[in-house]
Amino acid sequence: MATSDDLLTYIKTELAVNTPELDVETNLGGIVDSTAVMEIVVWIEGKYGFDVEIDDIVPDNFGSVAKLAAYVERRKKA
Numbered sequence: 556m557a558t559s560d561d562l563l564t565y566i567k568t569e570l571a572v573n574t575p576e577l578d579v580e581t582n583l584g585g586i587v588d589s590t591a592v593m594e595i596v597v598w599i600e601g602k603y604g605f606d607v608e609i610d611d612i613v614p615d616n617f618g619s620v621a622k623l624a625a626y627v628e629r630r631k632k633a
Contacts, residue, residue, distance in 0.1 A: 558628055559624035566595070570586075570591045581619060584618065
């Protein structure tokens, strides 16, 4: 499964259950709160095996599922 599919499935099933229109380009700003962002961080760290730096938690990396997936892919290659 692609990284974006994994992230989208996790967010839809665990954090944004009542948001059926959520897709990879949807702005997560109005959908997930700060607690949910931290849950995403913990999930990413567990699933992909790297630490998410606090300075990386910005809209450019966490603004949408597509941006999250690109961030994860960059970090996996680092």
